[in-house]
Amino acid sequence: MKLLKYLVPVLSLLLVTSCFNDDEFNADTSTNNSQKVDPVIAQNFGATIQRNFLGTVADINGSPLVNVKITIGNDEVRTDDNGVFIINNAQVFERFGYIKAQKIGFIDASRSVVPTDGTNQVKITMLPKNTTATTQSGTVETISLSNGAAVALQGAYVKENGEAYNGTVKVTLHHLDAAAPETQDQMPGMLYAQDAQGQERGLVTMGMLAVELTGSNGEDLNLAAGTTAEITVPVSQSLLVNAPQTIPLWYFNEEHGFWVEDGEATLQGDRYVGTVSHFSFWNFDIPVEKILLTVNVFDVLNQPFADIFVMIGSEFHGFRYATTNSLGQIRGFVPANQNLTYQIFFNGYCINESLPIQSIGPYTSDTEINLTGIELPDDTILSIETIEGQFTGCENIPIVNGYVRIYNNGVFTSANVVDGNFNTTIIRCLDDVNLNFAYHGYNYDTGQTSQIYTGEFTDPVTIIEITEACIEPPEPTGYFSIVLEDISQGFDSNLNYVTPNPNGFSMWTKHYIDDHLNMYLTLPSNELGVYNSNDEGVLFEFYLDSTHFFHSDYFEHNITFNLLEFGEIDEFIEVTYAGTYVDEFNETQEVTGTMSIIRSF
Template sequence: MKGIRLFSLLVLLFAVLYACQKTDSGTGSGHQAEFVRVTLSGRVTDENRQPVTGAKVTAGSTIIATDADGYFSLRNIYVDQNATLVKVEKAGYFTGTKTIISEVEKNNPVAIELIPKTVAGVINGASGGEVTVPAAGGSIRLQPDGVIDPQSNKPYTGAVTVSAYFIDPSAENFRQIMPGTLRGITTNNDETGLQSFGMMAVELNGAGGEKLQIASGKKATLHFSIPEALRGQAPATIPLWSLDENTGLWKEEGQATRQGNDYVGEVSHFSYWNCDAPFPIVNFTVTVHDQQGQPVAGGEVVISSNATDTISISASGHTNAEGIVKGTLPANRNLTLKVYDKCRNLLTTKNIGPFSTSTDLGTIVANIQTGKVTISGSVINCNNVPLANGYVLAEIENVYYSIPVTNGSFSQTISRCGTAPASATLKAYDITGNSAGTAVGLTINGNTLNAGQLSSCGTALNAYINYTVDGASIYVAPPGDTIITVNTGSNITLIGSFPKNDTTKIHIIFQMSGERRAGTNHNVSIIYAYKGEQEYTRNGVVTAAITEYGAGVGEYIAGAFSGTVIDSLRNRIVPVQCNFRVRITEKR
């Protein structure tokens, strides 16, 4: 037998149920969830603005993985319209999240920059201890016997690695790395805007990499260093908020007290924590065009208070292909609206407000000074006929543009970051056929670029195994890699992944048993992962949630599982995760 590793892609989980629901969030006026069908697309980057490949992207009940360019596209999925949450997970980084207000039946752009996990220190779970947050200051103190393994719900007494990162609201990249959105739900169940005075990401891990949490009845003490630019307006006490990773909104939980240039508060669990002063908000819509009246797609609209004592009160969003963005803005305040292009150049500034009710800001004209280029061409699919449903992803000057394909043709005028000749890379994607073509390199020497005929055939996107074992993440997909799926008697399914000609990666095999239909849980009776002489085998009970189960050869099985495996060389227990969608290759 040969191995397994686990991560993410394409898990369609009860989307139809969500389409029919309208959820009441509680007794207050709060947030009312209304599920609609949308398309979400975007790019995941690291701290150096480089693409993150193989990151797990979750929105609604759909999971997908970013491609080699860090790009993802989730088509026709059901999400909460007014709090559309996109969550990104990648080994070595804190979970990234963005929460937006979506346009129904439209493509909604999302940009997420991940925060690298930085180890603040190691403490003993039994005795507790304190660590200092790297770079920004502040600290985290854990009580004795204050840590548990949430999987077993037992005290964890070994070495606890504390990873932490302080998110500075006055920093230039705050909007890019900020989790969720600056909206929250108060203890009275009212939705509110949030003025942040500092956020902190904290994660606890055991010796085997397993995630740990604060024990029931225990607290951790957090010291948030108040940024110098905000100290003059920081109040004596301030509400504490934790990010709800199910809704994408912040939840009021407790209070922090100012001690000198720190806020100090106690928390009962770890996620993202935020020191915020609430303020009233109203909805807004704005459209951005260039000087010729053409929509500015992918631009960032930032609306902020222009009072000197409220500099961190703001809202932001990205324009869609029609130049439209929706969101919330601070109510009853004089505001400044700024528009930035994809290259983060400031295009226009305008004073607006105050507003006491929802408002349409109309059309804002952006003063674009950089070069423009019209990119056009045609695309055929794997059947050598015009592509009916897809897009072309263009990379120019390290900025990505998604261009829709209509009846086999595409054409879009984009604003570049510069005017000099530049290289462009184009790749065509077939949404219906779940495939992507080979990237084509071209040179821009003017204001037009004819790409000729592209093909969306070459890489299958609809079969994959994305897994993580012992901190190593592997994404396996044909035709470059081999996936074997066998249905045997007694409702047993055997799945194996074999990265092509690569002995440096962990291979995986796993066996499941259970009823052959979507919506069921299968017992994962075998997990076997290997790399050379190193082997990993299942530890304890592991259950896979099945979201798709085809009837025969050529159809698909999709699902996900997580648990732990035993490292045979070092005799230690390490975490394993796996998301998969595989084609049945044999039935016995």
């Protein structure tokens, strides 16, 4: 979906919801550990309920991330080739749901939401776990980003088991600008917290900082007991006028999915500086009293108005936007006892039209309101279209776990399939180019897809049908094998990627059905010959299961790669490898194997 690029939050409120057709209003990226906390505010979460979730996970460039582990409660799935995950009937709470995303090479990510009825669509952006700088134990050093974000380290570190660590320390540092619209997708959880008195609070962020420390063998590290570090974040110029001289510090608790107050920072010029005793995702925030606001939007025919932006502004704490779900609903926490405003935008499909700003509130307790009779700003160029239909597989059996993507005017909408049925509402342009639309279906369980269909909008409802979703994944274009002391694995793969880099190439593969299995290799040259895992420009990783995985950035290693073939386009690249590495249990492992992928560039 298109985003209104000019809707940059003045201050990031805690208006986050379960939609990006249905997420931004709901509103474990800690790094190494979070302090234990008694989740006192969990008593406010309400009763246990079941809800459906359809989400996408992407990197900071917007590219979908495959094979991300997604966890909601006891349910665990992996993202598909589109970066999509589906969990139906997930167990959450009436006022709180927590979605975790994990992938090797990235900082753990998450999203906390206030679940809505219908399908909760969630968007998560994962931050790369790259090395900003290295330091040594026993060395006092400050690691900085170009924008002034920094962490000052005293040099004393421990492993997860509390054992002292001596050696090289890799530091990963990410700053999130409170005024940047992408922050709401990159931050963990939502802006919802437990303060020092155990009370729930909404947060208005002035900036965030993620810090991760990794040992030379890939160990997660943290600050030694009794030591501290100083963290600094720059404050956006647009926020300085509202920046208090002192502000509470909050860390994200990965176990429970909310922020916890721990210390304070002071404003020094245009930067906040604070002291912390452990590393996590840290947040510099103003706490506010909050209520839960549910907004239902209806059009002139009293039908739910889906897929439109609703911007909620507060008297003192800026604004945030959300997108209505398939039921025309958004839910989230807003400041209590403050005059509020709302404004409706129409996604910028043809024009960046909006309706006039309207006043609501103030509210002293949880509130549900209906916005009725909402009209398009110009019905001569925009139209609301309802699309519904059925999705069946090869044996004409309804698809239980899948989704449909509908494309119109360069915008796609994803609709969850429940018991073979789906429905969604979109806004389209009334011009000759956009009379038709395209659509196809994905069977999430098998990876099979349908053909791409085209349809024409009809009034009042467009009925479509997707049958025989029997297109199998492409024939294998690659193969890899790996042999360890206690496991041997080999398989054909049809999910292979070969990309050039300035000097060499990268090749990546994974198994379609058992998507735990994957392997990635970067070599610094296309020249046939022998390379070592410690050579500059070499990167190697594999993941077989939770106890058999490797990444050359985080483990000691000595692995030799022999580039045997580098064919022309549509011919094979052949690599064999053998060597040793030190695993997460500090044990030396021997590894051998092959990679064979058809060259695509």
